[in-house]
Amino acid sequence: MKKMIQKMSLVVFLLSTTLIAACTQPLGAVESTQTASIAAQGPLDAKEIEAFADPLFANKMKEFNVAGSSFVVVRDGKVIVNKGYGFADKEKKIPVDKDTVFQIASVSKTFTALAAMQQVDAGKIDLHGNIEEYLGGLKIPNKTGKPVTMYDLLTYTTGFELPDETTFTGPQYIGQDISMDEFLSKHMPTVIRPPGEAYTYDNTGFLLAGYAVEKASGIPFAQYMDEKVFKPLGMTSTSVRFKPELLKRMAAHYGPNGEPRPAEGHAPTDGPQGSILSTAEDMAKYMIMQLQNGKFDGKEIVSEKSMELMHTHQIFADKDIPITTVGFENYFPQYANGQHVVLKGGNMPGHSSLMVLIPEQKTGFFMSYNNDSMVSADIYKEFMDHYFPEKAKAKADPEPDYLPLSEADAQKYFGLYQNTRAYWTRTSITYENGSLVLEGEATGKQKLRMIHPLLFVDEEGEKVAFKEDKNGNIKYFYHTTPKGVSLAADSQKMEMKKPYSDVPNTSSYKTHINNLSAFSIMGATTGNKFDPTGTMTQGEFADALIKAQGQYVMAGSEDGLREQLAAGIPNLNPSAPITRQVAAAMIQNLKQLEPVATSKVTLQDTADAWAKDAITALVSQGIVDPDTKVNADGSFTFRAQDLLKRQEASALLDLAFGYYSLPIKR
Template identity: 90%
Template sequence: MKKVIQKMSLVVFLLSTTLISACTQSLGAVESTQTASIAAQGPVDAKEIEAFADPLFAKKMKEYNVAGSSFVVVRDGKVIVNKGYGFADKEKKIPVDKDTVFQIGSVTKTFTALAAMQQVDAGKIDLHRNIEEYLGGLKIPNQTGKPVTMYDLLTYTPGFAFPDGTTFTGPQYIGKDISMDEFFPKHMPVIIRPPGETYTYDNTGFLLAGYAVEKASGIPFAQYMDEKVFKPLGMTSTSVRLKPELMKRMAANYYDNGELRPLEGHAPTDGPQGSIISTAEDMAKYMIMQLQNGKFDGKEIVSQKSLDLMHTHQVFADDIPITTVGFENYFPEYTNGQHVVLKGGNMPGHSSLMVLIPEYKTGFFMSYNNDSMVSADIYKEFMDHYFPETEKKAEPVYMTLSEADAQKYFGLYQNTRFYWTRTSIAYENGSLILENPATGKQKLRMIRPLLFVDEVGEKVTFKEDKNGNIKSFYYTTAKGVHLVAESQKMEMEKTYSDVPNTSSYKTHINNLSALSIMGAKSGNKFDPTGTMTQGEFTDALIKAAGAYVMAGMEDVHRQQLAAGIPNLNSSAPITRQVAAAMIQNLKQLEPVATSKVTLQDTADAWAKDAITALVSQGIVDPDTKVNADGSFNFRSKDLLKRQEASALLDLAFGYYSLPIKR
């Protein structure tokens, strides 16, 4: 479920020579005919599929250091290929086969959506009624006044502040039995955005959806899935829980560097958002049902009407489809114009991908035992081979954007799932300028108002509120985490009576205020030259780092930021060297080799490297000047002022394209 998105690299080999062109015309014609034939039929022949897949998996698994992977292709209600590559356990030399068990992670969400739609078919849940009616009395804190519905949960639009705040995984949960009844009252996040309006990949929403199925049906979720889904589909090696008999066939979990990593379980134990384990053999049956109008072996598992909602895009960013009921559409450029629904999933050390092309009743599924994005490469190659693009896309015509028209886009934006991802948008020479740590600076050209394209062709779509003000954007780049949520425009109108417009700290103070990291000390006064306690700075640092939105990460960061700093006391005033050491403990930056900086004042030994690393990276407050020879006075043992804290935190964790070298 923990999504780790990285940019795919596409290697294009071009071979041309006028000397042999005449000799190769017939070969080219044959290859063209073969490609057209495959494209017309799709994957139908087992030998041809294996001839395509075997070298592809060999190459990509080596490239991504994947020990083992399953791969199954279905077409027209039949399994065409089902085989394993590499090792389920490389130490014991156990190969992957069709019966190897993997944790399928968030592919579970499609099963939860299916179960919810079964309850809709049965008349026990209304997709568009307040979901609290189906939660057995459980209440959801909601600041918006707009009720959240099952439809919102299943389309990733419920509006929770912390969509991953209920995602607890770890080895300590294996063998435990933690019910959703016990879990939810302690961990229910608040809804802060109007449901149905903002796409944010949401684990909490699907956990709640599964809870609603449990309450509406009167059957515990794991039992419900066994009786109503797995058994009718003949999925005898699939479970919501880590059953001992299935764990005997489970693939080992590995880090991306190839080292063995521990198996992790869930809290609550039944995880409608991501706890299912399964095999390629069983997943083939599930895909066949999905591609046969909800039927399997003559039995209706779910109505065609409900399945149509699962296969029809419901949420869009401009004209870019993002989600259905349960499924998604990441990497839209890979579809080559086909209607595709897909779902990926991750548990630490296991990853999966399911791809369905409903029009051709074709699908494939793969699971493998590390956290890499090899599945995205396989998906692209599969589509290019069997469903290549048939029409060349017209080059877009760009519109002129005046600075006056660009004003409404300006500002600071924060990703609505991962708060540490912040983006600045400004204007330069007829184009918007987008800047964040993942993409660096990107020039955006306007195709039409609200729709832009960056320098490598990725789209950025903006959304307006009812008054015509920009409220968010969605970015199709695979760099960073933009694919998994919209980014919300932050309110920048806050002013403080004691921060003049001429202050070199004003921008930093405004940024941190907009992100609710640091605000007024009292009334409308920021108290820029006031000091902070170690506890106050720690709280601001945790918010600036942004990872507190992930379940359990705040405690991890509080321990990490204190490492190596003696005599910490939350009520004691904080010095500049302590603040630098805390930031460096989280950032783990190295000094920039080309920036030779030398600390001139006295700092304690445990703080010197941290101070040097931050200053060499440009993470320094405006009143600390670095001389031409690289020397600087950090005033290490002085008390940290609030305005200085704002600058250090904004630069370290903001949107700047600093030369951050980890």
């Protein structure tokens, strides 16, 4: 197999990543032309649904620049509405209809969970047994001593260090045939957290779940899904693979601004984590089976017991903050209006999907559309508000009685935390005037009030749930904020390393050095010595920069990042000592900061032309080492041609990629 290089696409990162961005936009109300009493009965009448949905989709598709979308609603075992909006191909004026094919991306995970539970029903897989018994001899590197189970895979709690190490997508994979055997022998992350301990959205987990289905059943995964799932459900336009007859009906792909883009395939070719193609017509049958407890057209597709696991919350941040079921998720429960909802969304570059099930109401809807926006978040909210509005409360909920928190009791929360999936998402927790203070790049500084010792609320009303280890030490937190990508995973508390013997407590660089050490970005050179005034090579700094930037965790992205950080810098040599101006240019190449207009700064010393703008941009944002002083008039001397010291590198990297909100006030 040729070396796989993936251009980094954070759209594929996770449903929640793009859903977060969408949910920060205003949600306009779209009034139904039918009476409220009809809507209050739920989606029962096709004409009423269309009267509600038609203007909603027209408005939202225009707002989010969506060319075309499918929309299907089922209830009580019947399809109520199944129609398309806009164009599958706007250049050719081909409309979307119920048979338009879309890539449903991570909605595929629910199918993989279903297949795995079929094998559990058949007694071929033990849901809570060591998954390696079902991998045909494939071993999972594991530093914890606790084996991974199928339950861990399906509930996003495997403990993998790099859960996106197996997420390869690109146009080049459409024409290839890469087996899971071939792929997984070369791409396997390591388990570094005890399985079941922490929530981390995990593509690798579902890839392995599908591989276990293949090995336990003795049937290739794509064939298994055809024979055991799609065919029994009559899903004739659904496949794990890019079949020619489906490609002919597949909607064109567009970027957020409406620009055409190529379709992308997966490696391996059969992608249990996200490679399924389907239509609204077929997905309606799948939802009906889900809402009929695993039965369809008189056949049992999966047991009622297994379906209950898929529809029951399994993993919680707090007892009132459910996160996942077996296969499904529960992001933004406030949109559910008190209903029990399970949902799953998916994103591939140019295609997005969302499936929402309300099991107790025997109701579900599904939509696929052809761009990278998350218009589906708005549709979901409006659908629930229209058909399942939250019942009026007799009186407003009283403000909780927040508990006091002394500085002594707050100590156990203090420290630096790193998201267990998105390593670039880092958070600091300190104490100030009776409150914990959370600081992150996306959230800024937020004071936290205590509901109980493991649950706090921030200034915007979002919950922060902490988790202890067996000794009562704080180990993780989960933040429900829609800002950034915190919803992608628990954040883990970093262990502060033993103080370096050659970094005095009075050093203005000590905090920066300690921060980078905690995140394993820079460490000792020999023994317990940091060598703060020592120099670095260009290659050493590039290595530290890649770790500090954090997005190397996306499969195949590191080569692209290294190419990006070198852009426009002449005569780079990994073995050569690095100067301060080269370091500044490398940081800016990845950071891409704009100079702060209100913080005009003027470089006083000599720097090469290719480095001046980078230096100015960083300094205007407050990314400057302690020995570089900015005068009251904005003038400063950067010592651009000097060699970069290790302590200076620690300060620049910590400030550029730490937990701070930019610009940093001087």
